[in-house]
Amino acid sequence: xxxxxxxxxxxxxxxFVTCGLDTESGLEPDELSGENFEQSPxxxxxxxxxxxxxxxxxxxxxxxxxxxxxxxxxxxxxxRTQTDIREPQFHSxxxxxxxxxxxxxFALTFFEEVTSKQICSAMQxxxxxxxxxxxxxxxxxxxxRSPEDTRPTPQQLHAAPSLSRLQRFNSYDxxxxxxxxxxxxxxxxxxxxxxxxxxxxxxxxxxxxxxxxPPLPLESYVYNVLYEVPLPPVGRSxxxxxxxxxxxxxRPSTAELPLFDFPLQEVFELLGVENVLQLFTCxxxxxxxxxxxQHYQRLMTVAESIxxxxxxxxxxxxxxxxxxxxxxxxxxxxxxxxxxxxxxxxDDRTKLELPQEVRDTHSLPENRLILRFGTG
Numbered sequence: 001x002x003x004x005x006x007x008x009x010x011x012x013x014x015x016f017v018t019c020g021l022d023t024e025s026g027l028e029p030d031e032l033s034g035e036n037f038e039q040s041p042x043x044x045x046x047x048x049x050x051x052x053x054x055x056x057x058x059x060x061x062x063x064x065x066x067x068x069x070x071x072x073x074x075x076x077x078x079x080r081t082q083t084d085i086r087e088p089q090f091h092s093x094x095x096x097x098x099x100x101x102x103x104x105x106f107a108l109t110f111f112e113e114v115t116s117k118q119i120c121s122a123m124q125x126x127x128x129x130x131x132x133x134x135x136x137x138x139x140x141x142x143x144x145r146s147p148e149d150t151r152p153t154p155q156q157l158h159a160a161p162s163l164s165r166l167q168r169f170n171s172y173d174x175x176x177x178x179x180x181x182x183x184x185x186x187x188x189x190x191x192x193x194x195x196x197x198x199x200x201x202x203x204x205x206x207x208x209x210x211x212x213x214p215p216l217p218l219e220s221y222v223y224n225v226l227y228e229v230p231l232p233p234v235g236r237s238x239x240x241x242x243x244x245x246x247x248x249x250x251r252p253s254t255a256e257l258p259l260f261d262f263p264l265q266e267v268f269e270l271l272g273v274e275n276v277l278q279l280f281t282c283x284x285x286x287x288x289x290x291x292x293x294q295h296y297q298r299l300m301t302v303a304e305s306i307x308x309x310x311x312x313x314x315x316x317x318x319x320x321x322x323x324x325x326x327x328x329x330x331x332x333x334x335x336x337x338x339x340x341x342x343x344x345x346x347d348d349r350t351k352l353e354l355p356q357e358v359r360d361t362h363s364l365p366e367n368r369l370i371l372r373f374g375t376g
Contacts, residue, residue: 012229012238012249013187013197014061014103015053016222019072020183022049023116027123030076030325041126042084042172045076048184054226061103061190067095068188070324072107074296074342078182079114079123081172086111086180088205090198091296093322095188106187106197108205111180119181124174191231192304194261196249200225203243214243260308267305270298270373279306282369286317286336292343292372296322299340302373307338336367343372 028047050069057063071093080086088110095103114120172179185204187197204221207214214221221243232238235253239246252259268276282289283306293299303321307314318337323330330339 010230011190011226012193012231012240013189013225014058015055015063015068015186015188016226017053017068017072017186017188018051018184019048019069019107019186020051020112021046021077021114021119021181022051023119025049027119027126040130041123042079042081045078048073048077048182054222061188063188064095068105068186070326071095071105071322072184072186073109073182074322074324076325078111080111080180080182081177082180083177084180088202089296090201091322092192092194092197092300093296094300094319096319104189104192106189106194106201107184108186108198108201109182109184110205110209112183114179114181120174120179123172123179127172187225191251191259192261193249193259196247196261199245199247200242203245203247207243218243258308258311260304262301262304262308264305264308266298267302270302271371275371275373276306279369279371280309283307283310283315283338284313288336288368289338290331290368290370291321291338291340292370293340294343296342298373299342303338303340 025047030045030047048069050065050072053063053065053068088108090106090108093105093107095105097103185201187201189197204218207218207221224241229238229240232249232251234251235256237248237250239248241247249261271279279289279302291299291302293302300321303319307319315338317335318330318333318339320327320330320337321340323339323341325342328341330337331341
């Protein structure tokens with residue numbers, strides 16, 4: 001599989017994309033994300049949409065709206081209130097085209113206030129329905145017992161903490177709380193300049209949230225990245241202006257190692273030397289590899305690091321560092337693959353939905369490695 005990019009690519013970035021909540025569609029449950037409807041509405045995920053992308057299309061890299069939408073927000077929309085942590089999260093991803101060439105994506109996900117009264121009312125309605133269901137569960141009559149038996153029933157013992165949990169998670173009141181929803185800005189690029197793209201996106205986000213407007217309209221900075229910043233020449237560095245400061249990227253010469261802009265040290269810190277060696281060996285032996293973490297960027301970092309360490313060899317098989325929840329059936333592929341699967345931080349590996357042959361035998365075949373990391 002070629003890891004190159006289209007020879008027609010001449011720009012630093014091909015597209016700027018925004019993904020998030022489509023207020024016209026309303027709240028659509030993301031059924032393909034493995035949604036648990038027993039969870040409170042603020043802990044569920046909903047369908048996200050590609051809201052806009054610029055330019056409309058470039059001839060050397062046609063815009064794949066479905067792939068970009070799934071990979072920008074692999075778990076769909078998330079909602080929070082003012083009491084929740086709402087720090088921006090950065091992750092990168094890869095789209096592999098039919099000819100084997102790759103396009104890279106770099107996404108910054110953050111939370112913005114929901115201004116649509118319709119969406120706020122819909123969330124309140126979901127909470128009313130959820131609370132009614134929980135109330136029915138908590139007040140199910142216990143099994144009849146003899147009048148002489150005064151010991152508390154298991155239901156009674158369980159009721160107090162359950163009610164406490166219900167009150168704690170029942171944290172959205174339309175008259176009291178501010179509702180926030182996740183949104184994503186993304187750059188689609190022909191080469192993996194991860195640190196430069198992260199800096200561009202973080203400065204754009206800072207400009208949006210800053211009380212002081214940036215020196216120029218935000219559109220001018222996006223236009224500059226898309227149309228005026230070229231790819232660095234081979235063996236040269238490139239410096240261009242961001243919203244608040246310069247952005248620098250460097251492209252290796254043909255006599256140097258290929259471009260690699262991910263923190264290799266982090267991989268050894270996450271996995272340890274023995275696990276890195278095991279993972280590297282499995283990659284060389286073309287064994288099915290499934291990475292499992294609750295951090296999207298860690299999935300990408302580990303996958304890119306292992307394939308980079310294989311140089312001058314290349315991973316020739318299925319390569320999906322971040323597997324969207326809607327594509328879990330890919331795990332049934334009877335071919336070597338290297339895939340990354342997101343964990344919600346609550347499930348352990350025993351609850352992971354594995355291919356059919358593993359579910360049937362309850363043991364891992366010799367040609368598959370599952371590695372969980374970075375869950376803290």
